[in-house]
Amino acid sequence: MSHLTRRFVLAAAVLLLTSCATAPVPNDADTRPPIVFVHGNGDNAGVWLTTMWRFESNGWPRERLHAIDMPLPTARDDDTREQPGRSSTAEHRDYLRAEVDKVLARTGARQVVLMGNSRGGNAIRNYIANGGGERTVSHAILGGTPNHGVWAVAIEGLSDRSEFAGHGPFLSALNAPKNAAGDEVTGPVRWMTVRSDGNDKFAQPDGLWVGKRGVATGVTAAGPELKGATNLVIPRIDHRETSFSAPAFEAAYRFITGGVPARIDIASEPRVSLAGKVSGAGTNIGLPGARIEVFTIDPHTGERLGPAVYTAVVPAGGDWGPLATDPQARHEFVVSAPGYATTHFYRSPFPRSTKVLNLRPERVPEADKSAPTLALMTRPRGYLDPGRDKMAFDGQSPPPGALLGAGVAVSRIKPVGLPRTLVAEFNGERVVGRSWPLADNHVSVLELSY
Numbered sequence: 001m002s003h004l005t006r007r008f009v010l011a012a013a014v015l016l017l018t019s020c021a022t023a024p025v026p027n028d029a030d031t032r033p034p035i036v037f038v039h040g041n042g043d044n045a046g047v048w049l050t051t052m053w054r055f056e057s058n059g060w061p062r063e064r065l066h067a068i069d070m071p072l073p074t075a076r077d078d079d080t081r082e083q084p085g086r087s088s089t090a091e092h093r094d095y096l097r098a099e100v101d102k103v104l105a106r107t108g109a110r111q112v113v114l115m116g117n118s119r120g121g122n123a124i125r126n127y128i129a130n131g132g133g134e135r136t137v138s139h140a141i142l143g144g145t146p147n148h149g150v151w152a153v154a155i156e157g158l159s160d161r162s163e164f165a166g167h168g169p170f171l172s173a174l175n176a177p178k179n180a181a182g183d184e185v186t187g188p189v190r191w192m193t194v195r196s197d198g199n200d201k202f203a204q205p206d207g208l209w210v211g212k213r214g215v216a217t218g219v220t221a222a223g224p225e226l227k228g229a230t231n232l233v234i235p236r237i238d239h240r241e242t243s244f245s246a247p248a249f250e251a252a253y254r255f256i257t258g259g260v261p262a263r264i265d266i267a268s269e270p271r272v273s274l275a276g277k278v279s280g281a282g283t284n285i286g287l288p289g290a291r292i293e294v295f296t297i298d299p300h301t302g303e304r305l306g307p308a309v310y311t312a313v314v315p316a317g318g319d320w321g322p323l324a325t326d327p328q329a330r331h332e333f334v335v336s337a338p339g340y341a342t343t344h345f346y347r348s349p350f351p352r353s354t355k356v357l358n359l360r361p362e363r364v365p366e367a368d369k370s371a372p373t374l375a376l377m378t379r380p381r382g383y384l385d386p387g388r389d390k391m392a393f394d395g396q397s398p399p400p401g402a403l404l405g406a407g408v409a410v411s412r413i414k415p416v417g418l419p420r421t422l423v424a425e426f427n428g429e430r431v432v433g434r435s436w437p438l439a440d441n442h443v444s445v446l447e448l449s450y
Contacts, residue, residue: 032060033138033256034107036100037067040118040144040240044284045069046276046358047117047244047380050266050450053352054249057267064107067356068099069277069284075119078159079170085282089163089170092119093126100127100136111138113256117243118202121145122163125174129186140185141252143194143243147184147226148175150202150210152218158210164202166219175226183228191229192255194248197221200239201383201407209407230255236388238406244381268327268351275321276357278314278335286318290337290361294323299330301421302346302434320359327351330432335361341374341443346433348449362443371414373435375444377424379409384426391426393446399424414438422446 035055037048045067052065072087079089087095100112114137116124121142127133128140149166151158163170175184185191195203203223207215224242225231234247242248246264253261278290294310297303309331310323325331333345340361350357368374377384377393383406384391386398393399399411415422415435424431424446436442 030061032064033111033113034064034066034103034109035060035113035115035256036096036103037065038096038114038116038120038123039067039070039073040116040120042074042282043117043380044073044277044279044358044360045356047240048115049354049356050381051115051244051249051252052354052356053266054246054261054264055253056352057263057265058253058261062353064109066099066103068096069279069358070095070123071283071285073119073284074282075163078161079163079168080161089122089126092123093131096123096127097131097133100133104136111136113137113139113141115141115143115243115252116145117143117240118145119163121147122170122174125186126170128189129174134186134189137189139190139192139256141192141194141255142224142226142229143248144196144200144202144239145193145224146202146219147171147193148223149219150217151207151212152223153216155207155210155212155215155217157212166223178228181228184226185228190255191226192232192251193224193226193229194232194234194242194251195221195224196237196239196242197233197235199236199385199388199406200224200242201405202239208405238383238385240380240409241382266351269353270327271324272327272350273322273324273353274350274357275319275323275355276359277318278320278337278359278361279318281340281360281363284358286314286316287337287361288314288316288318290314290318290335290340292320292359293334295332295334296325297330297332297346297432299432302332302432304332321355321357325350332433333357333359335359337361339363341438341441342436344433344436344442344444346431346444346446348429348431362445364438364441364443368412368414369438371438372417373415373419373444374438375413375415375422375433375435375446377411377413377431377446377448379426379448381448381450383407383409384411389427391424393424394422424448426450 048067076083150164152166201209293308336342343361384402385406
């Protein structure tokens with residue numbers, strides 16, 4: 001697709017989006033509908049951080065923005081069989097319904113907007129079709145949801161009963177025609193899908209990203225689209241950016257309000273409050289007894305500037321905070337818990353307050369235990385694509401492990417030498433941290449926010 005064609009696709013989609021949206025929301029903050037954000041497979045509420053900030057920066061009240069934390073966020077391999085540490089489509093649907101009920105009760109609103117990324121869209125569709133959501137939801141926005149499957153034909157080693165199998169019972173039922181026009185969406189909810197033009201790792205004709213290189217999946221880049229929905233194509237975005245990027249926010253804002261957001265950037269607050277949850281590996285269940293310490297650090301070296309500014313032992317629910325701080329400050333968040341490495345998290349400054357600064361400590365893979373250090377550069381809201389992005393980790397460009405095609409979100413390095421400064425860079429964002437001795441069971445995580 002040429003550059004001009006890409007621009008035309010996006011421009012035409014935005015025009016269609018505006019024409020299909022509801023009337024603009026009045027400026028009165030109380031009339032803005034609550035928005036419930038639903039994360040994807042294996043993720044947590046924190047992935048919606050920047051999206052929530054962008055809504056707030058355009059006047060959306062913070063108390064009307066709610067990101068859920070599915071306790072067991074990873075789907076079963078076979079939706080019909082119990083699997084330790086994983087959840088079914090029915091469990092996902094019922095948890096979402098309970099969260100929506102809480103938001104409606106707290107805000108007094110009659111309906112909510114639902115925004116979901118990837119697997120989160122499956123829960124949204126299931127809730128609206130089979131959980132009463134057709135009455136409580138005004139708009140449903142699905143980013144990168146594999147609505148017609150990650151694979152849609154029988155493939156050895158992949159279950160036909162997975163919720164990601166386009167030919168399986170779960171998606172076949174959701175995609176069954178709802179009217180004479182063959183619409184796949186449930187009314188009267190207004191629906192929008194957001195997809196890439198071919199850069200979504202889970203909407204590919206080849207099975208590379210499900211471990212089946214060279215095997216046809218029966219899926220195309222248009223797999224996330226739904227008949228009867230407003231279907232938006234944004235060129236070159238990846239699977240996660242269908243929800244968490246600035247263009248995806250702008251599209252969602254237009255669809256909900258019928259108007260253009262006043263700003264795409266994030267407005268800074270004079271003072272911020274940080275809070276979140278500490279959870280165990282692969283879950284969003286609190287890690288009671290974990291210890292968290294927060295330090296202010298030098299923006300150039302990552303060195304601590306004094307004693308901890310916050311220290312706590314995590315209670316049963318896993319919640320930590322609040323910590324009042326400056327929006328320009330940089331921090332090191334240290335989490336230690338039995339069975340985990342002491343994990344040092346480094347982030348960019350936080351321009352706005354948040355309650356979803358969620359942290360999961362690392363476990364060291366057996367293959368890395370003899371290394372002098374272990375450091376990770378992570379991008380939870382997108383992928384690391386050397387063919388598209390300008391990035392480096394500890395001076396290495398592209399970062400080790402980054403692959404063409406926007407399919408890898410983590411780079412791992414094992415720096416040698418004394419503990420020293422580490423820098424992660426991605427399209428203008430710069431995260432500064434430190435290396436720590438792995439022999440003492442310490443790991444560094446430099447997490448990108450954008």
